[in-house]
Amino acid sequence: MEKTIELSTDASRREFWHRWVRLLVTIAAQNIIVYGVNLLDNIMIGKLGAAAELAISGVFIVNQIQFLLQSICGSISDGTVVICSRYWGEGDTDKIKRAGATSMQFGLIVSGVMMLAAIFFPTQVLGLLTDKPHVIAEGEKYLFIVAFTYMFFAATQVLLGILRSVETAFIGFINSCAALVVNLVLNYILIFGHFGAPAMGIRGAAIATLVSRVVEFVIVVVYIAFFDKKLKLKLSDFIKTDREISKKFFKVSLPVVFSGASWGIAMSLQTAILGRLTDPVISANSIASTVFQIMSVFIYGAATASSVMIGKTIGEARTMTEEMSEEDAFSALKTEIKHRVSRMQLIYIAMGAVTGLAIFFSRGFIISLYDISAETKELAMQFMAVLSVTVVGTAYQMTCLTGIVRGGGDTNFVFYNDIIFMWCIVLPCSFIAAFVLKLSPVLIFIVLKSDQIIKCLVAVVKVNRYRWIKKF
Numbered sequence: 393m394e395k396t397i398e399l400s401t402d403a404s405r406r407e408f409w410h411r412w413v414r415l416l417v418t419i420a421a422q423n424i425i426v427y428g429v430n431l432l433d434n435i436m437i438g439k440l441g442a443a444a445e446l447a448i449s450g451v452f453i454v455n456q457i458q459f460l461l462q463s464i465c466g467s468i469s470d471g472t473v474v475i476c477s478r479y480w481g482e483g484d485t486d487k488i489k490r491a492g493a494t495s496m497q498f499g500l501i502v503s504g505v506m507m508l509a510a511i512f513f514p515t516q517v518l519g520l521l522t523d524k525p526h527v528i529a530e531g532e533k534y535l536f537i538v539a540f541t542y543m544f545f546a547a548t549q550v551l552l553g554i555l556r557s558v559e560t561a562f563i564g565f566i567n568s569c570a571a572l573v574v575n576l577v578l579n580y581i582l583i584f585g586h587f588g589a590p591a592m593g594i595r596g597a598a599i600a601t602l603v604s605r606v607v608e609f610v611i612v613v614v615y616i617a618f619f620d621k622k623l624k625l626k627l628s629d630f631i632k633t634d635r636e637i638s639k640k641f642f643k644v645s646l647p648v649v650f651s652g653a654s655w656g657i658a659m660s661l662q663t664a665i666l667g668r669l670t671d672p673v674i675s676a677n678s679i680a681s682t683v684f685q686i687m688s689v690f691i692y693g694a695a696t697a698s699s700v701m702i703g704k705t706i707g708e709a710r711t712m713t714e715e716m717s718e719e720d721a722f723s724a725l726k727t728e729i730k731h732r733v734s735r736m737q738l739i740y741i742a743m744g745a746v747t748g749l750a751i752f753f754s755r756g757f758i759i760s761l762y763d764i765s766a767e768t769k770e771l772a773m774q775f776m777a778v779l780s781v782t783v784v785g786t787a788y789q790m791t792c793l794t795g796i797v798r799g800g801g802d803t804n805f806v807f808y809n810d811i812i813f814m815w816c817i818v819l820p821c822s823f824i825a826a827f828v829l830k831l832s833p834v835l836i837f838i839v840l841k842s843d844q845i846i847k848c849l850v851a852v853v854k855v856n857r858y859r860w861i862k863k864f
Contacts, residue, residue, distance in 0.1 A: 408732060411559060412701045418561040420693030425568035427685040432572075436579045437597055447594045448764075449671060450530030452678030453521045454538060456663045458545075460656035461506050465546045467652025468499045469553030470699065471645025474798060476557030477700045481707020485558075485623055490634040492554040492625070494641045496547065497633070498649075503546035510539035521660060522667035527674065530594060537598035541605040548609045551616060556700055558622045567611035571604035578603055644803055651807040658814040662840050665826050666833070673833045675764060676771035683758055684779045687751050690743055691787045698736060698795030705729060706800065706861065726861060733796055733855065737788070744787025752780035774834045778841060785844035789851035796855055801862030809850060813843040 437447045472495040479487040510517055514535050518528045552564045581589045582596025592599070616625050666677050706725065755776040759769050793806050822839045825831045831839075854860065 405732070408701060408705070412697050415556070415559065415561050415697035415700055416690065416693045418565055418693075419556070419696050420689040422561070422564040422568045423689035423692055424686060425565070425572045427682070427689065432576055432579060436583050437594060446526060446530050446671070448678050448762075449522075449524075449527045449674040450594060451534055451597065452674060452681075453518055453527060453531045453663070453667065454535045455678075456521055456660045457506070457510060457517065457535070458538065458542075460653070460660055461503060461542055461545065462549075463652040463656030463659070464502055464649060465499055465549040467649045468495055468502070468546075468645065469549045469556075470652070470696070470794070470798065471495070471641070471648040471803070472550065472553040473557045473696065473699055474648065474703055474801065474803065475641055475644045476554060477703030477799070478707035478801075480558045481704040487634075487637055488554065488557065488623060489625065489629045490632065490637040491641045492550070493630045493633045494638045495553065495645070496550045496630045499546040499550045500543060503542040507539050507542040510535055510542070521664050522674070524667070524671070527667075527671070534594050534598045537595060538601055541602050544605045544609045548605070548612055551612045554623070554625075555612075555616075555620070556696065557703075559700065559704075560620065560622060563612055563615045566615075567608045570611055571608045574607050575600045575604040644801065647803040647807040648798065651803075651810050654807070654810055654814065658810075658819060661819055662822065665822055665836070665840070669826070669833055669836075672765060672768040672771055675768045676775055676833075677837075679759065679762060679764075679768075679772045680775035680779060683755070683776060684751065684783070687747050687754075688783060688786065691740075691747060691783070691791060694736075694740060694743060694787075695791040695795035698791060699799030702729065702733075702796055702799035703801075705732075726858060729800075729861065730858060733858075736796065737792065737852075737855065740788045740791045741784070744784035747787060748780040748783045751776055751783060755780075771833060775837050778834070778838055782841040782844040785846075785848050789844065789847040792851040792855040793847070797860040800860040802860035805854065805860065809847065813847055817846075818843045 437451060472491060475491050476488045479485070479491065514532045515528060518531045518535065522528060548567075552561075555561065555563060578600035579597055581587055582592045582599055583594075584596075585591030589596075616623075663677070666673050705728075755773055759772050759776075762769070764772075793809065798806050818840060821842075822836060825836045825839045
């Protein structure tokens with residue numbers, strides 16, 4: 393019984409929150425840098441004068457492919473965190489390596505397919521997102537180069553997911569800082585043609601992104617090879633797989649991957665809906681979406697940190713069965729998790745409110761950094777005002793569902809929930825709003841983001857029933 397009581401001691405709880413906050417801050421700091429690279433691209437390209445809005449639109453359309461890849465690879469990484477954090481709680485690093493090998497192979501296959509599609513069929517791929525030939529032509533200049541980043545990005549995300557599952561998150565911040573510096577310097581040199589380099593415009597931004605992705609990958613590989621003491625991973629570890637662990641990995645991770653892929657495709661379809669309106673709408677959506685990503689980093693950090701710590705706590709509980717029955721250990725675990733989750737929910741709501749205020753009151757300053765038309769500025773202001781409200785819903789429902797529920801092992805629910813809300817409600821209603829009722833861009837944007845509020849009703853019921861704590 394002694395081990396069980398340790399879960400609910402003051403010292404144990406302080407340690408839990410200390411580790412949770414440390415993970416949250418580290419992951420958020422990393423995401424600030426990652427999304428900061430995108431914002432820098434946007435702002436610098438937005439200084440190209442008369443060509444700025446077309447370039448911003450072209451980059452934004454291409455970045456939707458990157459967003460789809462990011463959603464899929466992020467989901468593979470999240471699935472890795474869900475299962476490997478359990479093994480970390482059990483103290484079984486060998487199983488972590490086997491699950492990591494399956495994750496890496498899966499990520500490289502997916503990213504390789506997307507890279508080949510982008511290189512050999514760029515017009516067709518971009519044509520799915522907009523019907524404007526001038527935007528597609530501009531986007532192709534960027535896509536051909538950026539496509540070569542996809543496999544580097546996938547490998548980096550999987551490696552970072554493995555490290556996060558054992559509570560090593562700071563390396564992600566370090567390599568993102570390096571990528572930001574590289575991207576900033578190369579953007580300045582290659583976009584505008586400084587220090588004797590040719591002014592390459594949008595192609596220069598693509599080259600800068602490619603180099604920064606390679607730098608990210610190299611840094612994390614060097615850390616794993618020479619500095620990591622927890623797992624001591626070697627190249628050969630990513631070749632060896634275990635059939636039983638692979639089955640568990642796919643059982644837990646495939647719903648996460650399908651959810652991420654579904655979400656990424658849905659976001660691309662949202663872009664396609666807005667991309668068939670006017671050029672200012674595309675540019676305004678690009679600016680608002682990029683700013684939203686940066687402002688929401690603590691929310692996404694909280695979701696990942698929650699998933700890791702909930703998974704680890706459940707993994708630790710499995711070791712208690714040596715001194716008590718599995719049923720008693722599970723009951724004690726559930727009681728303690730309720731205590732922790734109730735506090736998490738209050739933190740999520742507070743984070744959403746603070747983020748919403750930050751978006752609303754900073755929007756004027758941020759938009760003033762762009763050399764864009766008055767119409768685009770006005771639309772961007774309105775879009776960001778909408779996001780300043782819906783982000784409160786995002787902060788609660790996303791962290792509860794993809795953080796707590798998914799971390800507890802109920803990965804299927806999040807997938808089904810996203811399918812119902814996005815594919816059965818939001819996208820059909822948005823299509824009708826745009827092409828049947830022909831509503832204003834702002835009203836269409838509200839419909840597109842409405843699920844972030846509605847999902848809160850589902851999240852509050854699901855997370856507080858505690859049926860998401862799964863044994864596997």
